[in-house]
Amino acid sequence: MDHHFTRQQEALYEKTRAFVKQEIPDETAVAIETADVFPHNLMTKLAEHGFFGINVPTTYGGQDGTVVEEMIFFEEISKALPVLAWTAGDVLLYGNNIIKTNGNDTQKMAYLPRLVQGKMLFCFALTEPDAGSDAASIQTAAEPIDGNWVINGNKMFISGASVADIAVTNTRTAPSKYGGITSFLVDTRSQGYKASPLKKLGYKGSDTCEVVYDAVAVTEDQILGGPECLNQGWQQMMRLLNGERLVLSACALGIAERVLSHLIPFVRERSAAARPAGRYQDLEHKVAELVTEVEAARRLAYYAAWMVTENKPCVRETSMTKYFCAEIAKKVAVTAMQIMGNQAWALRSCVQRFFRDVPVLSVGGGTSQIQKNIIFKTL
Amino acid sequence: MEFNISRENQMVRDAIRDWVFKECPRDKIEEWDSADKFPESLSGKLSRLGFCAMTVSEDHGGEGRNIQGACIVAEQIAARFQPLAKWYTHQAFFGGLLIEAMGDDSQKRILLPDCVAGRLLVAPAGIDDSQTPLATFQTDGTGPKTMTFSLTGESAYVTLADQAKRLLIPATTDMENRTDRTTIFLVATDRPGVTITPVEKIGCRGARYCKVELDNVELDNADILGGESARCQGGDQWQRILDISRLVTAAEALGLARGAFEYTLDYARQRVQFGQAIGKFTALRNRFSEMACDIDAATLLLARAAWRADNDMAYHREAAVARIKAGDVALRCAMEGLQIFGGYGYMMEYDIQRYVRDAAGLAAASDGEEAARESIGGLLGL
Numbered sequence: 001m002d003h004h005f006t007r008q009q010e011a012l013y014e015k016t017r018a019f020v021k022q023e024i025p026d027e028t029a030v031a032i033e034t035a036d037v038f039p040h041n042l043m044t045k046l047a048e049h050g051f052f053g054i055n056v057p058t059t060y061g062g063q064d065g066t067v068v069e070e071m072i073f074f075e076e077i078s079k080a081l082p083v084l085a086w087t088a089g090d091v092l093l094y095g096n097n098i099i100k101t102n103g104n105d106t107q108k109m110a111y112l113p114r115l116v117q118g119k120m121l122f123c124f125a126l127t128e129p130d131a132g133s134d135a136a137s138i139q140t141a142a143e144p145i146d147g148n149w150v151i152n153g154n155k156m157f158i159s160g161a162s163v164a165d166i167a168v169t170n171t172r173t174a175p176s177k178y179g180g181i182t183s184f185l186v187d188t189r190s191q192g193y194k195a196s197p198l199k200k201l202g203y204k205g206s207d208t209c210e211v212v213y214d215a216v217a218v219t220e221d222q223i224l225g226g227p228e229c230l231n232q233g234w235q236q237m238m239r240l241l242n243g244e245r246l247v248l249s250a251c252a253l254g255i256a257e258r259v260l261s262h263l264i265p266f267v268r269e270r271s272a273a274a275r276p277a278g279r280y281q282d283l284e285h286k287v288a289e290l291v292t293e294v295e296a297a298r299r300l301a302y303y304a305a306w307m308v309t310e311n312k313p314c315v316r317e318t319s320m321t322k323y324f325c326a327e328i329a330k331k332v333a334v335t336a337m338q339i340m341g342n343q344a345w346a347l348r349s350c351v352q353r354f355f356r357d358v359p360v361l362s363v364g365g366g367t368s369q370i371q372k373n374i375i376f377k378t379l
Numbered sequence: 380m381e382f383n384i385s386r387e388n389q390m391v392r393d394a395i396r397d398w399v400f401k402e403c404p405r406d407k408i409e410e411w412d413s414a415d416k417f418p419e420s421l422s423g424k425l426s427r428l429g430f431c432a433m434t435v436s437e438d439h440g441g442e443g444r445n446i447q448g449a450c451i452v453a454e455q456i457a458a459r460f461q462p463l464a465k466w467y468t469h470q471a472f473f474g475g476l477l478i479e480a481m482g483d484d485s486q487k488r489i490l491l492p493d494c495v496a497g498r499l500l501v502a503p504a505g506i507d508d509s510q511t512p513l514a515t516f517q518t519d520g521t522g523p524k525t526m527t528f529s530l531t532g533e534s535a536y537v538t539l540a541d542q543a544k545r546l547l548i549p550a551t552t553d554m555e556n557r558t559d560r561t562t563i564f565l566v567a568t569d570r571p572g573v574t575i576t577p578v579e580k581i582g583c584r585g586a587r588y589c590k591v592e593l594d595n596v597e598l599d600n601a602d603i604l605g606g607e608s609a610r611c612q613g614g615d616q617w618q619r620i621l622d623i624s625r626l627v628t629a630a631e632a633l634g635l636a637r638g639a640f641e642y643t644l645d646y647a648r649q650r651v652q653f654g655q656a657i658g659k660f661t662a663l664r665n666r667f668s669e670m671a672c673d674i675d676a677a678t679l680l681l682a683r684a685a686w687r688a689d690n691d692m693a694y695h696r697e698a699a700v701a702r703i704k705a706g707d708v709a710l711r712c713a714m715e716g717l718q719i720f721g722g723y724g725y726m727m728e729y730d731i732q733r734y735v736r737d738a739a740g741l742a743a744a745s746d747g748e749e750a751a752r753e754s755i756g757g758l759l760g761l
Binding site for chain 2: 127280355
């Protein structure tokens with residue numbers, strides 16, 4: 001058994017920490033959150049530091065890291081500015097991983113080097129107003145007309161949709177629920193594509209949009225993986241789910257750690273000043289429970305990551321991880337709000353910012369309820 | 380035992396519910412919440428309807444004390460728009476109820492007519508942060524003969540101080556060796572030396588909490604809650620103030636719980652996934668059942684505390700129990716609601732995120748949930 005990171009992973013950890021310290025002081029994070037605009041500047045800096053190549057093969061200019069590298073990066077960024085982890089996900093997950101896993105050679109050549117250099121942004125368009133947890137019930141239609149395809153429909157909660165260059169758009173191309181979905185690489189400059197950002201509780205700056213496709217024309221070469229991948233969208237997506245769950249789990253761990261870094265000194269100071277001594281033992285125990293649960297969540301997450309890197313079947317483990325990390329992080333944030341009271345409720349508090357960010361992690365990427373459905377099915 | 384609410388209070392409940400729905404449309408609430416702005420026109424209307432008179436006896440110009448009814452009013456308003464409920468409780472409870480119970484004749488004569496009319500908001504300081512010790516304010520009073528006091532100190536989070544006419548301030552008046560060295564002052568907010576600075580927060584926006592600073596504020600016996608004879612009786616008074624404060628926190632929390640629950644239930648009946656309304660899935664249906672159990676429990680606990688208060692029985696334990704339960708239930712219903720709403724819950728366009736932000740402040744409301752637990756522990760002899 002070896003619980004250590006490799007030297008390459010250690011180096012990435014240190015490099016990410018240094019980046020966060022240098023580039024994301026609290027004032028920067030608060031400014032982005034307050035303005036609710038996409039963090040283009042920080043995205044450029046992430047590219048300049050080479051972070052967008054961590055999961056790309058060296059052939060395309062990357063460093064060929066695994067899901068473990070992704071998790072290290074996402075956790076450290078989430079400790080400072082969770083939304084930057086998400087916007088980076090528009091490159092690392094919905095660009096790099098989608099293309100390297102499901103793209104054909106032409107698509108890999110066309111997109112991966114530019115993604116690594118920070119010259120392109122992707123977004124992933126699956127969810128629709130009436131297709132959330134029941135994702136395969138999507139209705140956005142792609143219809144063949146004169147050898148090409150025309151897309152009509154609505155997508156919902158698509159992060160990065162108004163700033164992305166390519167929207168990976170999942171469409172209905174045949175009646176079969178799972179076997180009739182095709183994924184298109186839609187150029188967002190296409191006529192008929194319109195994305196409108198939504199206002200939300202947290203993760204401000206993510207450019208999460210409602211998207212309308214009004215007769216958007218695409219060619220068969222824009223099918224993810226090429227024309228032969230018609231109706232294979234669902235299977236293509238399934239190949240990415242383990243990684244996505246683990247990365248979202250890493251975001252949750254980052255948020256939990258950050259909140260604990262405020263909660264622990266708060267309770268320690270309160271306890272030290274308490275009369276009679278021991279008055280806040282109950283709060284100390286609550287914190288002890290939380291750190292234990294976060295540690296357990298972390299172990300589960302990295303165990304599942306190890307299974308992914310070993311190519312072992314691990315749908316159960318990644319689902320467990322996604323469910324557990326998201327719920328524990330939420331519990332940490334809620335408990336901190338309760339214990340820290342008015343101090344945390346004030347707008348100037350860091351804790352409330354993470355408290356508003358965290359609840360979406362038990363929703364996006366498959367809700368906790370859906371993860372539990374999957375877990376039970378695998379037993 | 381009688382578990383039905385009285386006909387009178389049923390009418391109160393229906394009237395206030397209809398009024399709040401009419402006067403607080405969701406687009407307006409969104410506007411006030413976003414701007415952190417209190418709708419002053421609404422508080423005027425609410426006063427004219429007579430609800431602020433429900434906590435004061437007819438002898439003092441009220442409509443006869445009906446604490447259960449007033450709790451129902453607070454709950455129903457909070458179910459829709461908590462900041463207005465806060466305004467109401469600071470008028471009717473910390474104003475009318477408290478001054479009639481603890482004020483001296485002169486204070487009752489001068490202040491109660493304004494309380495009844497909804498024109499005298501009282502904000503208790505040193506209560507909103509469980510960390511703030513009881514005696515925040517020191518005095519260097521110049522001795523028993525002159526009986527003047529000079530208050531200096533600060534309290535970090537005083538709800539609605541910016542709208543208050545009077546602050547309730549517990550101070551240590553330690554010029555004599557008494558067992559109770561605390562005196563509670565009713566300090567007019569326009570006194571020289573009083574500085575009130577609002578602090579922005581994420582929930583219950585519009586009803587702001589404020590930093591209150593007192594710099595040598597000169598007071599005399601007439602400013603003591605209950606007058607001269609109540610000097611150095613603050614410990615006992617403070618306990619009764621805490622009881623009132625826990626009671627109203629329970630009422631507001633119950634309102635938030637009920638509001639979040641009903642709003643989510645409505646959504647779960649309509650939202651269809653996998654071919655059926657999501658509320659029909661057992662995993663969600665049972666969450667609603669549990670929330671319903673919790674809300675019922677909190678409702679009964681609050682009714683018991685308010686009933687005891689109406690009947691001049693001690694309700695120290697009952698208020699603490701109701702406050703803890705209702706606070707927990709509200710946060711739980713809001714968080715469950717947020718999860719059940721899925722992606723839509725996260726959108727500012729939907730109300731559930733506001734319930735979450737509002738409920739997140741409940742643990743600290745009144746003197747804090749921890750303090751209420753300590754009180755119960757103390758009453759259990761532990």
